[in-house]
Amino acid sequence: MTATPGQPYSPSVPRAHSPRRTLPRTPSGPLRDVLTLMALPLVAALALPAAFAGGGTRRWFGGRAESQRAEAQAAKDAAAAAFYELDTAQRDLRISIETINAVDDSPAARRAVADFAALGSRIDEASHRYINAVDAHDLDRDDLEASTASRARTELTAAKEELDRVKQELDRFADGLGPLLGKAETQLARLAPAVERARQALLGASNALDAVRASHLKADDLAARLAVLSPELTKLNQGAGRHGVPETLERAERVTREAEAIRVEAERLPDRAAEIDHRLVSLRTRAQALTTRSEQVDPILSELRRRFTAACWQDLQRVPDDAAAHVRQAESRLAEARSARAEQRWADATALLSTVRALLNSTDEAVSAAGDRLHRLNAVQKDPQQEIERTRFAIRDAQRLAMAGRNTPDPQHARPLDDAVSRLERAIATLDGRHPDYWHFLTETEAVRQAVARVVGRIREERGTGH
Structure with a gap:
C-alpha cells in the first residue's frame, strides 16, 4: 500500500519469492495473494478423506507437526484479515484526503495530507513485514516441520499485531479529520449547484438578448459583456479537477452575478428606450419654456435698478446672458442625445440627457432668483x-x-x-x-x-x- 493521495495502490517494497511459487495475482495486488492463500487450507481439508482412503500422496509426520501447521494457518488467516482491513481503511481514507486536498489549501489541510503520507510509510512497512512472512513459509508443504510451522506462526502473529497497531493509528487519524472533511464536503456539495446556476444564468442572459434583438433594439454593449463570459463557461465545463474547487466555486458565483446583471439590463432595455424617448420630449419642452422665461429677466432687472440700490441687484446682471447660453448648450446636448438614441447608444443618450437636465436646473434657479429677488424686496420695502x-x-x-x-x-x-x-x-x-x-x-x-x-x-x- 502507498500513501500518496490519488495514486493507485502499489506496494513500495518488492516481495521475496519462494523457490517453489510466487503469490498468485487476483483482483487486488498483495491483497489478491492473501485471499488466494486463505483459500489453501480449505483445499487441503477437502483432500483429507481421499488421503486416508488410500488415494492421496501426502505423508504425515505425527500430530505435533499438524497442530503447529493448523496454528500457523490460523495465524496466517488472522494476519490476512488484518491486512485486508488495513488496506480497506487506507483506501477509504485516501478518498477523504483527496477530497480535502482538492478543496482546502489551509495549513491544517496541508498538514493532514502530510500526516497521511507519513502514515502511508508506516502502512507500507507493516505490509512489507506481512508479505515477507507469508512468502517465507509454505504451510502446504508435505514435509513441513513443527519448528518451521511454529516460526511461521510467530512471524505471522507479529505481522498481524503490527498491522493492528497501524490500523489503530489510522483510525485515530481518521477521527481527527472530521472538521476538515465536513468543510470540504460542504464545498463539494455547493459545487454542482453553483456551476449549474452559472450555466442557467448565462442561458437566461443569452435568451434576454435574443428577445431584445427580436424587438429591433440593439444591445451591442450587453452582447460584448456576455461574450467576455464565454471563456469562463469553458473553464466551468472543464471542471474542478482541472481548476480546483475553490477557484471553480468563485468563478461560478462571479459568472452568475455578471450574467444576471446582463439579463436584467436586457429585459429593461425596452423600458429604458421608452424612458429616453419621454425624457427627450420633456426636456425639449422645458428648454423652450426656459427660453421664454429668461426673456423676462431683463424687465425685472430694469425695475430692480430703478427702485433699489446697486447692492440689491448687481449680482443678477449676468443672469439673462448666462440663461440664454445655458439653454443653447442644453439644446445642443439634446440634439446629440437624439442622435445617440437613434443609433441606440443607450449609455451615451442617458449621459447626455443628464447633462441637459443639470444645465436646465441651473438656468431655472438663476431665472427664478431674479423674480424672487424682486418679490422679496417689494415685501420688505412695504413692511x-x-x-x-x-x-x-x-x-x-x-x-x-x-x-x-x-x-x-x-x-x-x-x-x-x-x-x-x-x-x-x-x-x-x-x-x-x-x-x-x-x-x-x-x-x-x-x-x-x-x-x-x-x-x-x-x-x-x-x-x-x-x-
Missing part, C-alpha cells in the same frame, strides 16, 4: 416689520428653550443668542438711511435665524429630546 418680528420670534423661542429647567442659561448657548440679538439690531439700523440696502437687511435676518437654529439644535441634542 420691514414683518421680517423683523419673524427673526425676533426665532430668537425668543431659542432663549426660552435655553432657560427651560435652569435659573441661568448655559454660557455656550447664551453667548450666540446675545450675538444674534445684537446682529438683528444692527440690521434694523441699516433701514434708517435715505437709500436702505434692503437686500443686505434680508440676508442679515436670514443669517441670524440660521445661527439661532444651530443653537436650538445643539440644545436639543445635548438634552436628548430629539425634537
Whole structure:
C-alpha cells in the first residue's frame, strides 16, 4: 500500500519469492495473494478423506507437526484479515484526503495530507513485514516441520499485531479529520449547484438578448459583456479537477452575478428606450419654456435698478446672458442625445440627457432668483416689520428653550443668542438711511435665524429630546 493521495495502490517494497511459487495475482495486488492463500487450507481439508482412503500422496509426520501447521494457518488467516482491513481503511481514507486536498489549501489541510503520507510509510512497512512472512513459509508443504510451522506462526502473529497497531493509528487519524472533511464536503456539495446556476444564468442572459434583438433594439454593449463570459463557461465545463474547487466555486458565483446583471439590463432595455424617448420630449419642452422665461429677466432687472440700490441687484446682471447660453448648450446636448438614441447608444443618450437636465436646473434657479429677488424686496420695502418680528420670534423661542429647567442659561448657548440679538439690531439700523440696502437687511435676518437654529439644535441634542 502507498500513501500518496490519488495514486493507485502499489506496494513500495518488492516481495521475496519462494523457490517453489510466487503469490498468485487476483483482483487486488498483495491483497489478491492473501485471499488466494486463505483459500489453501480449505483445499487441503477437502483432500483429507481421499488421503486416508488410500488415494492421496501426502505423508504425515505425527500430530505435533499438524497442530503447529493448523496454528500457523490460523495465524496466517488472522494476519490476512488484518491486512485486508488495513488496506480497506487506507483506501477509504485516501478518498477523504483527496477530497480535502482538492478543496482546502489551509495549513491544517496541508498538514493532514502530510500526516497521511507519513502514515502511508508506516502502512507500507507493516505490509512489507506481512508479505515477507507469508512468502517465507509454505504451510502446504508435505514435509513441513513443527519448528518451521511454529516460526511461521510467530512471524505471522507479529505481522498481524503490527498491522493492528497501524490500523489503530489510522483510525485515530481518521477521527481527527472530521472538521476538515465536513468543510470540504460542504464545498463539494455547493459545487454542482453553483456551476449549474452559472450555466442557467448565462442561458437566461443569452435568451434576454435574443428577445431584445427580436424587438429591433440593439444591445451591442450587453452582447460584448456576455461574450467576455464565454471563456469562463469553458473553464466551468472543464471542471474542478482541472481548476480546483475553490477557484471553480468563485468563478461560478462571479459568472452568475455578471450574467444576471446582463439579463436584467436586457429585459429593461425596452423600458429604458421608452424612458429616453419621454425624457427627450420633456426636456425639449422645458428648454423652450426656459427660453421664454429668461426673456423676462431683463424687465425685472430694469425695475430692480430703478427702485433699489446697486447692492440689491448687481449680482443678477449676468443672469439673462448666462440663461440664454445655458439653454443653447442644453439644446445642443439634446440634439446629440437624439442622435445617440437613434443609433441606440443607450449609455451615451442617458449621459447626455443628464447633462441637459443639470444645465436646465441651473438656468431655472438663476431665472427664478431674479423674480424672487424682486418679490422679496417689494415685501420688505412695504413692511420691514414683518421680517423683523419673524427673526425676533426665532430668537425668543431659542432663549426660552435655553432657560427651560435652569435659573441661568448655559454660557455656550447664551453667548450666540446675545450675538444674534445684537446682529438683528444692527440690521434694523441699516433701514434708517435715505437709500436702505434692503437686500443686505434680508440676508442679515436670514443669517441670524440660521445661527439661532444651530443653537436650538445643539440644545436639543445635548438634552436628548430629539425634537
